[in-house]
Amino acid sequence: MQSEVPQEVFSYIDKQRLDGKDQSATEWLTRLGVAEPRSVNTEYAWSRNRDPAVVCTIWAEFVQIDRHGRWYVRERLEADTKLGGGERSTNQKRRAQNRINLLRPTEGSSKTVVALLQINKTSIEELKQNENAETIVRVKDEEHWQVVGWDESKKEAWLVRGAAPWLPSLDEPTAEPPPVDESRASPGENESNFGFPDYETRKRIEDAAVAHVRQHYQGLGYRVDSKETQNVGYDLEVTDSSTGEIVGRVEVKGTSQQVPAFYITRNERATAKALDVWKLAIVTNAIDEPTLQILSADEMEADFEFTEIAWRCLPR
Structure with a gap:
């Protein structure tokens, strides 16, 4: 949901929306030249007969920003399980695997992908349970993205924004948020850091x-x-x-x-x-x-x- 989207990302998406560039998946896929867009509009990635050859969705809630202001995403390479654990449905597994299969050949080749940035109606925690959540806004990113790293052992890939490839440093935040002290539910008198409960x-x-x-x-x-x-x-x-x-x-x-x-x-x-x-x-x-x-x-x-x-x- 929009409160979980980094401000820079939200501002970009909101400007695109105000410029009339918020469209449905079918409308975007039609404009981007994806074959039979209406029958594949629930997929997570698509191929087309032009460069860049791959179009994929990116949840804005999962975009992170490095110390230089660059956007990146840590992509889960796990087709069988939901974000929060538990088995995906048959269709979800197929869609996730299709996305992996389309993104994998672009890694390390300087081939860019087209990103459809979307914000979901529900929170990340709810998305972990239901990955068919409703999208409230979807725009095409005017910048291309690249897959710059692929680690099968960690079941993780790196997607970065921009035409020139770059790799986030290894000390960037992990895909899951760091643990917090659950005993501190509200700011204290001498608060010096964030103490949110779970x-x-x-x-x-x-x-x-x-x-x-x-x-x-x-x-x-x-x-x-x-x-x-x-x-x-x-x-x-x-x-x-x-x-x-x-x-x-x-x-x-x-x-x-x-x-x-x-x-x-x-x-x-x-x-x-x-x-x-x-x-x-x-x-x-x-x-x-x-x-x-x-x-x-x-x-x-x-x-x-x-x-x-x-x-x-x-x-x-």
């Missing part, structure tokens, strides 16, 4: 917090619509059922702790300053004994200290 715990806390806030507003007679997957700077839109007036655009922050500490993104904070009806709903003890506090943007700025704990650094 995905399952975060999801339980977030879902419990959103459900509690939704119940609060519905109990007051309001209609509540989710905006959680739209990256608009808030999670819930609250509407007066009788007048249709939007009375709250609510960003929900949940924690399992008693202290109402939270992380907020630059987009969320900017949205808070731009929208008069933006609200911050903080749910402490979200899972066991939820307690709700609702603040305006001004109250949030007055009541909390905003501490920069990390910067994203790119070459000048």
Whole structure:
């Protein structure tokens, strides 16, 4: 989903989308000269009778960026199992193997491939269970990609973006995220690094917090619509059922702790300053004994200290 896509990648895809270049798989395959596009639009890679000869999908959520700002992907060479473990379906196995078979001959030959960058509607964790997830945006990358490494023993290949081949250094991040300290569910008073809990715990806390806030507003007679997957700077839109007036655009922050500490993104904070009806709903003890506090943007700025704990650094 878009919140898991690196900002540089998301910005590129979003610009292509705003330029009208978001198309369905069938439309792209037709334009790219793939034979019988409608019958093969669910594949993961395709061949065509022109150079570059291979077209493949790339999930934007799995794109990583090296210290020089270059994009790359670590490709799994495992056709039989899902990302999160467990056996793929027969069709998924065939599609995955077809992708491997098409990409393998391009490795080390300086042959480029055409990439269709796509963002999925669901999170990576959900994709691990269901690899037929719905795509919410799909654009053609104007840059070609190359397969620059292929390791059968590790069941892994390297795909890099750009016409000139390059190899990410061996100390680049691995395909799986590093382990985190699950005992630290929220930032502490003297926080100096990131301490996020595991995905399952975060999801339980977030879902419990959103459900509690939704119940609060519905109990007051309001209609509540989710905006959680739209990256608009808030999670819930609250509407007066009788007048249709939007009375709250609510960003929900949940924690399992008693202290109402939270992380907020630059987009969320900017949205808070731009929208008069933006609200911050903080749910402490979200899972066991939820307690709700609702603040305006001004109250949030007055009541909390905003501490920069990390910067994203790119070459000048």
